[in-house]
Amino acid sequence: ENYMEMASRLLNLAPSSPSNYDPSSYEPIRLHVHMNGEYGRCHKSPYVLSTPLPISSRNYSFDSHLTDSLLSFPEIDSGCGPVVGEGTFKDFCDMGPEKTVILEDHDSLVPVPSTRTLPCSYYTREGRRITSLSNLIEFASLSSAPLDVYAVAAGRLFQFAPGKVGETFDLSHLPHPQGKKMYLETMSVSPKVFEIKNFFVEEEADDLIERAIGSSSKTHGLKRSTTGVDSEQDTNPIRTSENAFDTSGKSAMSLKKRCFKILGINPYKEDMADGLQVLRYNVSTAYKSHLDYLDMTPTSEHDFDSSRVGTNRFATILLYMSDFEPADGGETVFSYGEPYKSVKTPPTYLEALEEARAHSSLFKPNSWEEKMVAECRSQLSVSPKRARSVLFYSQHPDGRVDKRSKHGGCPVLTDEKVKWAANLWVWNGPRMGYSSAPLKHADKVKKGHKSEKKDRAQPPKGSIKVVFENKGKDPKFNGASLYYQETLWGDFGPGESHSVNSFQGHVWYVKGDNGEVLLTLVVGGGEGNQRFEV
Numbered sequence: 001e002n003y004m005e006m007a008s009r010l011l012n013l014a015p016s017s018p019s020n021y022d023p024s025s026y027e028p029i030r031l032h033v034h035m036n037g038e039y040g041r042c043h044k045s046p047y048v049l050s051t052p053l054p055i056s057s058r059n060y061s062f063d064s065h066l067t068d069s070l071l072s073f074p075e076i077d078s079g080c081g082p083v084v085g086e087g088t089f090k091d092f093c094d095m096g097p098e099k100t101v102i103l104e105d106h107d108s109l110v111p112v113p114s115t116r117t118l119p120c121s122y123y124t125r126e127g128r129r130i131t132s133l134s135n136l137i138e139f140a141s142l143s144s145a146p147l148d149v150y151a152v153a154a155g156r157l158f159q160f161a162p163g164k165v166g167e168t169f170d171l172s173h174l175p176h177p178q179g180k181k182m183y184l185e186t187m188s189v190s191p192k193v194f195e196i197k198n199f200f201v202e203e204e205a206d207d208l209i210e211r212a213i214g215s216s217s218k219t220h221g222l223k224r225s226t227t228g229v230d231s232e233q234d235t236n237p238i239r240t241s242e243n244a245f246d247t248s249g250k251s252a253m254s255l256k257k258r259c260f261k262i263l264g265i266n267p268y269k270e271d272m273a274d275g276l277q278v279l280r281y282n283v284s285t286a287y288k289s290h291l292d293y294l295d296m297t298p299t300s301e302h303d304f305d306s307s308r309v310g311t312n313r314f315a316t317i318l319l320y321m322s323d324f325e326p327a328d329g330g331e332t333v334f335s336y337g338e339p340y341k342s343v344k345t346p347p348t349y350l351e352a353l354e355e356a357r358a359h360s361s362l363f364k365p366n367s368w369e370e371k372m373v374a375e376c377r378s379q380l381s382v383s384p385k386r387a388r389s390v391l392f393y394s395q396h397p398d399g400r401v402d403k404r405s406k407h408g409g410c411p412v413l414t415d416e417k418v419k420w421a422a423n424l425w426v427w428n429g430p431r432m433g434y435s436s437a438p439l440k441h442a443d444k445v446k447k448g449h450k451s452e453k454k455d456r457a458q459p460p461k462g463s464i465k466v467v468f469e470n471k472g473k474d475p476k477f478n479g480a481s482l483y484y485q486e487t488l489w490g491d492f493g494p495g496e497s498h499s500v501n502s503f504q505g506h507v508w509y510v511k512g513d514n515g516e517v518l519l520t521l522v523v524g525g526g527e528g529n530q531r532f533e534v
């Protein structure tokens with residue numbers, strides 16, 4: 001869709017009538033404005049919101065009016081640019097058509113009256129979206145200090161902004177199954193890693209394990225992890241753990257929704273996350289350090305470049321269901337994270353490697369597992385505890401990959417315990433395959449971006465729109481789910497349908513309630529749309 005056309009169409013919707021202003025009910029509000037994810041603020045003295053906003057403005061028109069108002073403050077306009085000293089607040093909020101990800105609500109954005117550019121949206125430090133002037137007044141009244149407000153560029157997602165290790169973020173506005181107070185504790189600032197305290201409860205942990213064990217089917221239940229592509233037999237050399245997706249469990253669904261709330265994404269969007277993945281590590285198994293951010297595979301038509309308009313994994317929430325002591329191994333290690341609390345004087349890598357050799361019965365000398373034990377002892381690592389949970393980001397707030405988010409699952413060193421964990425990968429927009437997801441743009445190829453052309457191992461095949469529909473005729477498909485390769489696409493019970501962009505030769509599965517494959521669907525060649533109905 002043409003960005004400029006969309007922008008000019010929206011311009012006509014921008015409310016600007018002076019009759020909207022109600023100066024009598026206005027009290028000045030003091031703000032500290034931050035760029036999304038940045039601890040430091042853009043300006044020295046508090047910004048006093050001196051131009052009354054239309055009191056009635058809500059949601060998107062509120063965003064537009066607040067952005068307009070902030071633009072009139074020179075200190076913010078010059079100090080909040082994408083890079084300090086470069087660019088303006090206007091450019092920060094509107095990254096331009098080449099870099100503005102099209103999210104579901106894109107068409108609702110209201111351009112800023114004075115500049116006709118896209119506005120920022122605004123969040124509190126705790127990730128609560130500020131939706132109206134009365135909402136802003138309410139938040140501002142909670143403290144006598146100026147309100148910290150985080151400006152998020154159009155098409156981007158909120159990100160927490162810690163200044164130091166140990167800093168907490170109160171999330172008690174979010175519901176907890178047992179009424180406990182949820183909060184974040186910062187474990188590392190770069191990479192951004194947090195423990196989510198009181199995120200879930202032991203009953204939910206048990207439920208995830210039981211369902212993973214219970215799904216005994218060969219295809220859907222726990223199995224040695226594969227690399228994903230046509231690899232039912234081709235096990236992953238860097239990942240010796242087993243995994244299964246919980247597609248429909250009550251706990252899994254409720255946890256997925258809670259993850260979105262934590263991240264400040266509201267409402268929940270099924271197309272922005274992979275399925276909740278349950279992981280089992282027996283003794284000596286591990287998951288080598290990696291980025292959750294997906295490589296741009298040259299053969300895929302999906303646009304993975306989230307620094308532009310593409311989408312990729314944005315944040316990961318890890319859940320632990322087992323109780324481990326440091327000696328048991330099994331930690332999650334962050335390769336670029338400083339050790340936090342857990343270790344008073346961490347050994348150096350070489351010291352740790354010596355120590356790891358003590359476990360030589362478990363690993364071959366110089367194996368990646370052995371080196372990993374050393375890494376786990378010398379870097380930031382999180383030891384599994386029942387109902388413990390961790391959040392980290394794979395992207396910077398502007399969508400660039402954060403290479404410092406590299407992490408792994410450390411080898412389990414005990415045969416007396418099993419490490420159970422689960423993860424949810426949340427994307428910065430519709431994930432690969434959804435019809436709303438960004439495709440590599442044909443225009444770019446035409447314009448002759450050489451690198452882009454070179455990246456393509458083969459000429460682009462046409463994307464094929466495929467509709468999967470369960471018409472409810474066969475009770476066998478009650479409680480079914482749709483999968484693309486290993487990845488859960490969505491529920492596929494009676495009345496459900498999914499419209500996806502797929503390609504010739506792609507394999508889709510319809511799986512039953514307990515994970516058995518009911519149908520294998522291979523997308524055929526040829527032009528035009530295809531339909532699969534059951």
Ligand SMILES: O=C(O)CCC(=O)C(=O)O
Pocket residue numbers: 279287292330331332333407408409410421423
């Ligand atoms: O098991 C762990 O601790 C890490 C798992 C992980 O990194 C992943 O599943 O992406």
Ligand SMILES: [Fe+2]
Pocket residue numbers: 290291292407
């Ligand atoms: Fe990972």
